[in-house]
Amino acid sequence: MELNSNIPNGPLSEKWTKYKINQKLVNPANKRKLDIIVIGTGLAGASAAASFGEMGFNVKVFCIQDSPRRAHSIAAQGGINAAKNYANDGDSVQRLFNDTIKGGDYRAREANVYRLAEVSNNIIDQCVAQGVPFARDYSGLLANRSFGGAQVSRTFYAKGQTGQQLLLGAYGALSKEIEKGTVKMYTRREMLDLVVIDGRARGVIVRNLITGELERYAAHAVVVASGGYGRVFYLSTNAMSSNGSAIWQCYKKGACMANPCFTQIHPTCIPVHGDYQSKLTLMSESLRNDGRIWVPKDAEKARLLREGKIKATDIPEEERDYYLERRYPAFGNLVPRDVASRAAKERCDAGYGVNNTGRAVYLDFKEALQRLGKKAVEEKYGNLFEMYERIVDENPYVTPMMIYPAVHYTMGGLWVDYELQTTVKGLFAAGEANFSDHGANRLGASALMQGLSDGYFILPYTMQNYLADQINVPHFSTDSKEFEEAENAVRQKIAKILAINGNTTVDTFHRRLGHIMWEKVGMARTEQSLTEAIAEIKELRAEFWQHVKVPKTEGMNTELEKALRVADFLEMGELIARDALMRNESCGGHFRSEYQTPDGEALRDDEHYAFVAAYEYQGVDNEPVLHKEELRFENVELKQRNYK
Amino acid sequence: MNIKLKIWRQHNAAAKGEFVEYQLNEVPAEASFLEMLDILNEQLVLKGDDPVAFDHDCREGICGACGLYINGHPHGKFKNTTTCQLHMRKFKDGDTITVEPWRSEAFPIIKDLMVDRSAFDKLIQAGGYISVHTGGVPDANTIPVSKRNADLAMDAAACIGCGACVAACKNSSAMLFVGAKVSQFALLPQGQIEGEDRVQKMVARMDELGFGNCTNTFACQAECPKNISVSNIARMNRQYLAAKIGGKKTN
Numbered sequence A: 001m002e003l004n005s006n007i008p009n010g011p012l013s014e015k016w017t018k019y020k021i022n023q024k025l026v027n028p029a030n031k032r033k034l035d036i037i038v039i040g041t042g043l044a045g046a047s048a049a050a051s052f053g054e055m056g057f058n059v060k061v062f063c064i065q066d067s068p069r070r071a072h073s074i075a076a077q078g079g080i081n082a083a084k085n086y087a088n089d090g091d092s093v094q095r096l097f098n099d100t101i102k103g104g105d106y107r108a109r110e111a112n113v114y115r116l117a118e119v120s121n122n123i124i125d126q127c128v129a130q131g132v133p134f135a136r137d138y139s140g141l142l143a144n145r146s147f148g149g150a151q152v153s154r155t156f157y158a159k160g161q162t163g164q165q166l167l168l169g170a171y172g173a174l175s176k177e178i179e180k181g182t183v184k185m186y187t188r189r190e191m192l193d194l195v196v197i198d199g200r201a202r203g204v205i206v207r208n209l210i211t212g213e214l215e216r217y218a219a220h221a222v223v224v225a226s227g228g229y230g231r232v233f234y235l236s237t238n239a240m241s242s243n244g245s246a247i248w249q250c251y252k253k254g255a256c257m258a259n260p261c262f263t264q265i266h267p268t269c270i271p272v273h274g275d276y277q278s279k280l281t282l283m284s285e286s287l288r289n290d291g292r293i294w295v296p297k298d299a300e301k302a303r304l305l306r307e308g309k310i311k312a313t314d315i316p317e318e319e320r321d322y323y324l325e326r327r328y329p330a331f332g333n334l335v336p337r338d339v340a341s342r343a344a345k346e347r348c349d350a351g352y353g354v355n356n357t358g359r360a361v362y363l364d365f366k367e368a369l370q371r372l373g374k375k376a377v378e379e380k381y382g383n384l385f386e387m388y389e390r391i392v393d394e395n396p397y398v399t400p401m402m403i404y405p406a407v408h409y410t411m412g413g414l415w416v417d418y419e420l421q422t423t424v425k426g427l428f429a430a431g432e433a434n435f436s437d438h439g440a441n442r443l444g445a446s447a448l449m450q451g452l453s454d455g456y457f458i459l460p461y462t463m464q465n466y467l468a469d470q471i472n473v474p475h476f477s478t479d480s481k482e483f484e485e486a487e488n489a490v491r492q493k494i495a496k497i498l499a500i501n502g503n504t505t506v507d508t509f510h511r512r513l514g515h516i517m518w519e520k521v522g523m524a525r526t527e528q529s530l531t532e533a534i535a536e537i538k539e540l541r542a543e544f545w546q547h548v549k550v551p552k553t554e555g556m557n558t559e560l561e562k563a564l565r566v567a568d569f570l571e572m573g574e575l576i577a578r579d580a581l582m583r584n585e586s587c588g589g590h591f592r593s594e595y596q597t598p599d600g601e602a603l604r605d606d607e608h609y610a611f612v613a614a615y616e617y618q619g620v621d622n623e624p625v626l627h628k629e630e631l632r633f634e635n636v637e638l639k640q641r642n643y644k
Numbered sequence B: 001m002n003i004k005l006k007i008w009r010q011h012n013a014a015a016k017g018e019f020v021e022y023q024l025n026e027v028p029a030e031a032s033f034l035e036m037l038d039i040l041n042e043q044l045v046l047k048g049d050d051p052v053a054f055d056h057d058c059r060e061g062i063c064g065a066c067g068l069y070i071n072g073h074p075h076g077k078f079k080n081t082t083t084c085q086l087h088m089r090k091f092k093d094g095d096t097i098t099v100e101p102w103r104s105e106a107f108p109i110i111k112d113l114m115v116d117r118s119a120f121d122k123l124i125q126a127g128g129y130i131s132v133h134t135g136g137v138p139d140a141n142t143i144p145v146s147k148r149n150a151d152l153a154m155d156a157a158a159c160i161g162c163g164a165c166v167a168a169c170k171n172s173s174a175m176l177f178v179g180a181k182v183s184q185f186a187l188l189p190q191g192q193i194e195g196e197d198r199v200q201k202m203v204a205r206m207d208e209l210g211f212g213n214c215t216n217t218f219a220c221q222a223e224c225p226k227n228i229s230v231s232n233i234a235r236m237n238r239q240y241l242a243a244k245i246g247g248k249k250t251n
Ligand SMILES: Cc1cc2nc3c(=O)[nH]c(=O)nc-3n(C[C@H](O)[C@H](O)[C@H](O)COP(=O)(O)OP(=O)(O)OC[C@H]3O[C@@H](n4cnc5c(N)ncnc54)[C@H](O)[C@@H]3O)c2cc1C
Pocket: A039, A040, A041, A042, A043, A044, A045, A062, A063, A064, A065, A068, A070, A071, A072, A073, A074, A075, A076, A077, A078, A079, A080, A162, A163, A189, A190, A191, A192, A225, A226, A227, A228, A237, A238, A239, A242, A243, A245, A246, A282, A408, A409, A430, A431, A432, A433, A444, A445, A446, A447, A448, A449, A451
């Protein structure tokens, strides 16, 4: 297999324009003859499906939830970036491009990132036209705030519910097309396999989650926009149904998985509090605009805090270590996520952590409350403070919040070329499901930007370019042997799981996998921890297939849904560990303890690892084949990231 | 803490349902209500029983998937709280907790505590959007919106579509849900262009789908986990009347 990223020639700033001028088009009469399947109704899937519908294609779109409006994107809080420079603080497409490449620790493709920065402004225009109620200032114009890894204010937001409002905008556009009949929506359906005919993606097998029946759907092209796979770590900020299965089936059918080990640990989440816990809650990064992060300077005081003998408010100003401000004076509390997360871990490992677990640091609003007043703080962060108080039972206006890093986002995903096409022809990947734009670390407020960019502004062009050749291919029948085989394989897999009738619940296996991943493939990885993880995951997988207990209930079977997802996570976890072991360097969210600078920063090895690692599946028990896409940096200079 | 649960079990839409009692011991007080149900379900699975089906996803109060009728209130009796944000520390050792699905003809039961809320999607499809196409729109700052209206629009748009308003209403009315959407757009210049059409289409669809009338008991607002105000219903009614008096026909 040959990886060809299909990047157009010419200067960076002209590539996308040139692409659009030269791309092939499909005339309106022919569009009606072409079918597109979209998996997922998050920002990427909903915006793509709505746009395809408007263009006149026949679209079938699928989601797991009971309504497209509930996709995980709904939970995004903080905001969405764009290079509008409304704040007049020196922002530009070029600067957003630079920040994203640098934030990603020089492991993303220049051409894709530049295009993302270029279309970022169109996204804001589009959303405002849809009636997304972004925050405004008293002039009636749009307001902005700052996020980590940037020194400008380029983040647009709708209170602490930006993802909700953007998704409802896209859901509105989707609903409009459903009403018109161009898009057909299938809810409570889970894709369990991809159907490939003569080397091209031509359909999917889905399970109807209410009846339990398997269903077949055919199309000329398939878009996977199924979100990220962070729940391989069990505890994460992702929604309960977020999964890796859709992309994993694509991987098994020939689509390469790229940079699977690039996972993002978000620094500001509510700390873990018990074994039965099902998920972690994010406290938006926007809080770092005004909150200051600290631990006590004195380890003895930290011990007393852990034992509950003193309170955070008992520690006077001069005894607080604002360690981010100390280590990174230029960016302070607004360093990128990977840097902030590791710094918190470092302090806790050194014995300065708080909370009864010792796994927490403070995020303090005392100074902001004095500077801005309670009302202004409430206006900006009220709903987040409320959410915190509900979970922790403490009032953050009075006592500082406690936070700790948690798994949040996956930069890795299906490998795609410039057109967002995977290594399987006719199979496209969008949003968090692809690997494309964030390198080894995603900047805050850039996932929403990428999801909508892929769906509204990239795929509508590149999909046409692909389908232009397909106008004479008639609608596919789902009776072919490829559909038959794919459905049978799924049927057998389900039968095999149901037949085990063991003694251990799916959640128990998932928790155990999560424990291995967090301890050995988490924030700091070593050759030894990764080698152990690979062996332990294999063992756990074998145990799963002997001892998992799933009720045989006909029709709706929520345990079976989880079991199918966990079965895939048990394979995916191994690939993540393998990739991390292969990459003998530290970059962004991938931190190998063996590779660090004297002051503990990530130490890249550009000479040997400036490539995208794309894996080709060879069977569950065989090592995948590694393909390398060399990254060429012609417009930025490779430097050690410096946020000091 | 130890609690007794009385949970509505119903195998599928056609089956006859009933309350089943479960004793659940040593529930941690920090667990959320849904985590408590997870604990119950793990025990049921190990015993070879069918776990209780309920909708949930984000578990942080934003997706609107969860929705249980707890001790006679949608999402329980605590204000501005979704089921997933309810914690066991709000209950006492020895409590009996009754858990039911939403009860409304517009939301048929699928299984146990899970209902079919697709009627809400159909309501939005009737016109709960601005009909712009992708691309070719003006620069975002060419449409100024007063901060006051933008904030009010945001308050209305905060609806999570959980259906508690319908479940709380003795008439199963969807006026709060529709009113919130109509209001969001009525408050924004870009939404006003289709305003009269939108309100008429959405109200007509509401009737078609079998939602009841509003008799101003305001139970919807009282039980809404996002504190959506009934003033949105008033705003919708004004727009509806204006559209009717103006004699504007929907197209
Ligand atoms: C708590 C939280 C806060 C965040 N805040 C921000 C923020 O402020 N700014 C920012 O830029 N980013 C933020 N992010 C990241 C961002 O929200 C996500 O990366 C982004 O929304 C992903 O969108 P998506 O369209 O790719 O996928 P998702 O929104 O995850 O949607 C996935 C869709 O695929 C469907 N699906 C999945 N698997 C299958 C299957 N097998 N069959 C059928 N359908 C399937 C699901 O039903 C769903 O509809 C946040 C993330 C979290 C967890």
